[in-house]
Amino acid sequence: MITKDFTYHAPTGLDGVVSVLAEAAGDAVVLGGGTMLIPDMTHGRTRADVVVDLSRAGLSGIAPGDGEVVVGATTTYADVLADDRAPALVPLLRVMAGGVTGGPQIRNKGxxxxxxxxxxxxxxxxxxxxxxGARMRLASASGTREVEALDFFTGAFATARRPDEVLAALVLPALTGTSVGYTKLKHAESSWPIATAACVPGPDGALRVALGAVAATPLLVTVDRPDAGVADPAWRAHVREVVDAAVTEPWSDVLADGEYRRRVAPVAAARSIARALETGGEEETP
Amino acid sequence: MNRVRLKVNGQEHEIEVESCTLLVHAIREDVGLTGTHVGCLTGDCGACTVLVDGASVKSCSVFAVSADGAEITTIEGLAGDEGLHPVQQAFWDEFAFQCGYCLPGMLLTTCELLDRDQDPDDAAIDQAINGNLCRCTGYASIRSAVRRAATRMAAGDPDALPESQRSESPSAEPPPSA
Amino acid sequence: MTAVTSADVVVTGPAIGSSARKEGGDTLLTGRGRFVDDYTLPGMRYAAVVRSEVPHARILRVDVREAEQSPGVALVLTGESAAAHAGPIPHFIDPAARGGRYTDVRCLAVGKVVYAGQPVAAVVADTRRQAEAAAELVRVEYEPLPHVLDGDDALAADAPLLYEEWPDNVVLHNHYGTGDVDAALESADLVISDTIRIARSTTAPIEPRGYLASWDRLDETLTVYGSLQNPHQLRWMVANSLGLDETAIHVITARVGGSFGLKMQGHPEETLVCLLSKLTGAPVKWIEDRREAFMAGAREQVHRFTVGAMRDGRIVGIRDQIVANTGAVSAQAGWAMPNMSATTLASGYTVPNVQAELHVVVTNKPPLNAARGFGKDSAHFVMERVVDLVARGLGLDPAEVRRTNFIPAGQFPYRTATGLNIDSGDFPGLLDKALAALDYDALRKRQADLRTEGRHLGVGLAFELTPESADGPGSFVSGFDVTTVRMTMTGKVTVYTGVTTPGGGNDTGIAQIVSDELGVPMSWITVVQGDTERCPGGFGNFSGRGMVTGGGSAALAARDVRAKIATVGARMLAVPVDEVEVAHGYVRAVGDGRTVPIPEVAAAVVTRAFAIANEVEPVLEATRAYKPGNIDHVPDERGRIQPYPTYSSCLHAAVVEVDAETGQTKLLDFVMVHDCGTIINPALVEGQAYGAIVMGIGAGLTERLVHDAQGRLASDRFKSYLLPRAGDLPTIRLEHQVTPSPFTMYGNKGAGEAGVGGAQAAVANAIEDALAPFGVTVREVPLPPPAVLALIDEARTK
Structure with a gap:
């Protein structure tokens, strides 16, 4: 039960959101789908004087633009899955959204x-x-700025967003003809992801893989192409070497310690690459 | 306090809630419908699932104020005057519950699934009910119930209709959708 | 009287043995089932519990001033003030009565705390939010004491003492079994010694616990609503701890949203909520939150065993030293579970020499609570691992080693080395059916083929023998129960029984029995359970007793009522009583088929008591107790007692594929062949079995309660304590074998308790089998992916 009441705002536009945030001077939390924030507030892990609900702010939707795709911050997983254009516009988000833990209820709200x-x-x-290589579009009363995703995630539960800012949209480079690969390892359906790997080959063919859940923030590595196939032990050893070098401080929680994550991160990476190269990233991960 | 209007199972309610009141508590305590259950308050168990404007949500992870103006369906809204909803009927026939505590979530999630996909395969069924924990049944009978409900609803099987309508034409209007 | 012809009688088959649909299912399906949190009383207030944040400490000061000033607060109660009004909570099973040690258990800690999470103070306020807000303002000052969380560590000579009046941390130390294990091991061709650890898991019903107590100041009576298993025992317990007459307390069991042993009485909050109501003069409700529910442990044991076997697979002796970590002492029955681990050790195998030594030790973890399996699950886990290790050591097929050691089908009743007198069974029959269902030989071939591709398929078998319907002498763990069958003057029947249901459906099963025995349709029958004012004194649900004792007593009571209906009906049909049948709502003359509806007979009993019904006592009601056979509390020549009338059995088979790169296990197939004797309702039995299997799969693969170094729960939500979900599971296949018990009313045995330990063992055995090319040995459960990778590493570095 939330033991401390708060002032609730549900502005009907981005201007309203940023002005409430400016006024709250750091005492506000921003409510998206609520699937993580509200349980946290219920259990006293987050307390706030002001809650700014984005659900009426009109920040949802997937909009293709010139060489990029703008995904509104309040676009839900279900929105992504229901959008016929998603396989072409946001193939990685679509594969990821389909595997989000917690059932349709979470995909509808998250x-x-x-x-x-x-x-x-x-x-x-x-x-x-x-x-x-997304850019995070942050809005505040003093204007809008964009931050590279790699710079946005600064630590566990920490980002480059200032308290007076709201994440308004994600700007994704358009992926024309690129086949992505995604792998998620988790203990069971109930579990948080233990290691994820998203492979997005660059226009130059470089295999960029971002690893999730293995460290406090996502890790980006670039791996050589598997010229002798993804089963080639030498290539697997290369992937392990590259990933090992990146995983300097593995994330650890009650489900899996850092050592386990370090062990399986290269496996996830190699599998995501295999999917990107072999199946076009369509396959659901276990 | 905030004045919130909810249309619950077709009936308008106007309630006064604090900003921090969760939708599940508003439904149970302010609207007075206790068929929606609290199992974890972390969005994990799914016992508090309701449909908000037709979409399943875990009502422990929604503020009541955010739902202002929404149409909500709870477990109490599935059966009509004429009898049980075909999904309820299938769950009874298949022994798809024991203690019944997870039922509100299982039933409403199933209704949403069958609204979207009239012929779900096992993977689609699992994908739909993965957000709902049941500790009694081991899920086997729940899968069977979802399949039975889908088959009957799709086939226009008279058994799929509410009990009182079964003697009428099988092409009678479809059962109330959730 | 309207006699009708037989053509008008709607005849259906017997109810017993049919999958009659769940009684009251429509109530639950439409959201009208009333669980404890759904009860509201006028003027009701809410309680919140302040819990210790440290594992072991003296309480120096509890400062309630700020909390008392918080909005809406009616009362803040500390341990000291509670102790002035409430005595110790009597134990469900007193350790002292079993040769163990007693300690006072209070509803709020007095003087010191012995686990993180222990109730230290309580707040009553107008709303739950106010109560929880005020609870955050209670300041407790502690003087920390050294603490111990591990069972082995607690046995060390210099271990911190939880209970200073005890010489050590041992609740119970006992020896079990007979025979000369040393000689047996000496003679054995193969001797294996190893250690097996069963980590702490929990029952986790989806509905947590909850109580609503209402003290009536004028009548000085207490009404308690709760999510409960044992209302009569709770009434006794509250009467004791609050010093009230039992007759002043009325306990009403709400619908229970699953329990699995958790909601057996003995929890501190039961007494606490009653006391809070008494002190505030208002109804007080407390509903456990999920983090609190996760404190309840279900099992935690270490077994150090030595087993000896002959070349042909015969197991000739087992020695097992068991250390069971029960956490802190509670008044609940959890501490007693390891007793059954020791007693059930040799399971359904003819092991002549068995010696088990058990230490049940206390630590600064939260208490164990009774849990489905009640310790037998751990015995099965260990024994089934032992059998697999023997098979591996001898190069024999694990299926055949089981067959070699099973008690042969013709040798029942069979007295085991630990004293259990197994009523009946056909264990080789279970194995044959399971192997056929698996297509075992083909599966082994597929396994070999996949290994050539570097894939790791594994098959695990596990047998499970479940003693059921316990009777613990000198406790309220009772092997009998009581039922009243009452027919109204319109022929409707209400059954009031002392057994309760946690949701499994014994109410339906009891209605089926009464339907057949009394000769009325199911739709005429209502079953009332869990109400101490309405139901006869009984014992609730545990130990698979619902249908054995509740069903048996309902049958006897129904037969008594039926006899009167038959007598009066025969009179109305003008035929001798031995020439009528009572069935399907009619009394029927066998000779010419004329019938009279039972409602007319029932009306005649009360309206023509001095005419047609002259020869019967005009009350259509009977209360009967049923005691099954095969319980014997007179110790035999070796000091063994026999507390279980009947034993169900089952054989589990799990097929898994293990990903050796990640340690992930995918369960591909699961078969259980189940023998619970005569089946009253197949669908309900199967439902129970599926649930227990999945609970065992969870405890085998992913379910583990984790505490940090300070004994605080780290796995406190369903994303860190991982229950199986639908997508984790294959279609579980269930087959039945029926070997009736000679000692129960219908030959039925318990159902619902069995499944956990066998499933846990089957998946563990399957993982070891899958990873046989690496030579791994499974020594612990659960086996989440990191544990599986660690097994492979361990084997590689050997």
Missing amino acids: TVGGSASYANPSSEVPACLVAL
């Missing part, structure tokens, strides 16, 4: 921007955004 802002090391969205 938002891409909310997950990014919450920056739970165990969440899937941050690493996907890093893999895509």
Whole structure:
């Protein structure tokens, strides 16, 4: 039960959101889908004097633009899955959204921007955004700025967003003809992800893989192409070497310690690459 | 306090809630419908699932104020005057519950699934009910119930209709959708 | 009187043995089932519990001033003030009565705390939010004491003492079994010694516990609503701890949202909520939150065993030293579970020499609570691992080693080395059916093929023998129960029984029995359970007793009522009583088929008591107790008693594929062949079995309660304590074998308790089998992916 009441705002536009945030001077929390924030408030892990609910602010939707795709912060996983254009516009987010833990109830409410802002090391969205080279569009009363995803995630549950800012949208480079690959390892359906890997080959063919849940923030590595196939032990050893070098401080929680994550991160990476190269990233991960 | 209007199971309610009141508590305590259950308050167990504007949500992870103006369906809204909803009927026939505590979530999630997909395969069923924990049944009978409800609703099987309508034409209007 | 012809009589088959649909299912399906949190009383207030944040400490000061000033607060109660009004909570099973040690258990800690999470103070306020807000303002000052969380560590000579009046941390130390294990091991061709650890898991029903107590100041009576298993024992307990007459307390069991042993009485909050109501003069409700519910442990044991076997697979002796970590002492029955681990150790195998030594030790973890399996699950886990290890050591097929050691089908009743007198069974029959269902030989071939591709398929078998319907002498763990069958003057029947249901459906099963025995349709029958004012004194649900004792007593009571209906009906049909049948709502003359409806007979009994019904006592009601056979509390020549009338059995088979790169286990197939004797309602039995299997799969793969170094729960939600979900599971296949018990009313045995330990063992055995090319040995459960990878590493570094 939330023991401390708060002032609730549900502005009907971005201007309203940023002005409430400016006024609250750091005492506000921003409510996206609520799937993580509200349980946290219920259990006393987050307390706030002001809650700014984005649900009426009109920040939802997927809009293709010139060489990029703008995904509104309050776009839910279900929105992504229901959008016929998603396989072409946001293929990685679509594969990721289909596997989000917690059932349709969570996919109906959970938002891409909310997950990014919450920056739970165990969440899937941050690493996907890093893999895509997304830019995070942050709005405040003093204007709008964009931050590279890699710079946005600054630590466990910490981002570059200032308290007076709201994450308004994610700007993704358009992926024309690129086939992505995604792998998620978790203990069971109930479990947080233990290691995720999102492979987005660059235009130059470089295999960029962002690893999620293995460290406090997503890790981005670039791996050589498997010229002798993804089963080639030498290539697997290379992937392990590259990933090992990146995983300097593995994330650890009650489900899996850092050592386990370090062990399986290269496996996830190699599998995501295999999917990107072999199946076009369509396959659901276990 | 905030004045919130909810249309619950077709009936308008106007309630006064604090900002921090969760939708599940508003439904149980202010609207007075206790069929929606609290199992964890972390959004994990699914016993508090309701439909908000037709979409399943875990009502422990929604503020009542955020739902202002919404149409809500709870477990109490599934059966009509004429009898049980076909999904309820299928759950009874298949022994798809024991203690019944997870039922509100299981039933409403199933209704949403069958609204979207009239012929779900096992993977789609699992994907739909993965957000709902049941500690009694081991889920086997729940899968069977979802399949039975889907088959009957799709086939226009008279058994799929509310009990009182079964003697009428099988092409009678479809059962109330959740 | 309207005699009708037989053509008008709607005849259906017997209810017993049919999958009659769940009684009251529509109530639950439409959201009208009333669980404890759904009760509201006028003027009701809410309680919140302040819990210790440290594992072991003296309480120096509890400062309630700020909390008392918080809005809406009616009362803040500390341990000291509670102790002035409430005595110790009597134990469900007193350890002292079993040769163990007693300590006072209070509803709020007095003087010191012995686990993180222990209730230290309580707040009553107008709303739950106010109560929880005020609870955050209670300041407790502690003087920390050294603490111990591990069972082995607690046995060390210098371990911190939880209970200073005890010489050590041992609740119970006992020896079990007979025979000369040393000689047996000496003679054995194969001797294996190893250690097996069963980590702490929990029952986790989806509905947590909750109580609503209402003290009536004028009548000086107490009404308690709760999510409960044992209302009569709770009434006794509250009467004791609050110093009230039992007759002043009325306990009403709400619908229970699952329990699995958790809601057996003995929890501190039961006494606490009653006391809070008495002190505030208002109804007080307390509903446990999920984090609180996760404190309840279900099992935690270490077994150090030595087993000896002959070349042909015969197991000739087992020695097992068991350390069971029961956490802090509670008044609940959890501490007693390891007793059954020791007693059930050799399971359904003819092991002649068995010696088990058990230490039940206390630690600064939260208490164990009774849990489905009640310790037998751990015995099965260990024994089924032992059998697999023997098979591996001898190069024999694990299925055949089981067959070699099973008690042969013709040798029942069979007295085991630990004293259990197994009533009946056909264990090789279970194995044959399971192997056939698996297509075992084909599966082994597929396993070999996949291994050549570097894939790891594994098959695990596990047998499970479940003693059921316990009677613990000198406790309220009772092997009998009582039922009243009452027919109204319109022929409607209400059954009031002392057994309760946690949701499994014994109410339906009892209605089926009464339907057949009394000769009325199911739809005429209402079953009332869990109400101490309405139901006869009984014992609730535990130990698979609902249908054995509740069903048996309902049958006897129904037969008494039926006899009167038959007598009066025969009179109305003008035929001798031995020439009528009572069935399907009619009394029927066998000779010419004329019938009279039972409602007319029932009306005649009360309206023509001095005419047609002259020869019967005009009350259509009977209360009967049923005591099954095969319980014997007179110790035999070796000091063994026999507390269980009947034993169900089952054989589990799990098929898994293990990903050796990640340690992930995918369960591909699961078969259980189940023998619970005569089946009253197949669908309900199967439902129970599926649930227990999945609970065992969870405890085998992912369910583990984790405490930090300070004894605080780290796995406190369903994302860190991982219950299986639908997508984790294959279609579980269930087959039945029926070997009736000679000692129960219908030959029925318990159902619902069995499944946990066998499933846990089957998945563990399957993982070891899958990873046989690496040579791994499973020594612990659960086996989440990191544990599986660690097994492979361990085997590689050997």
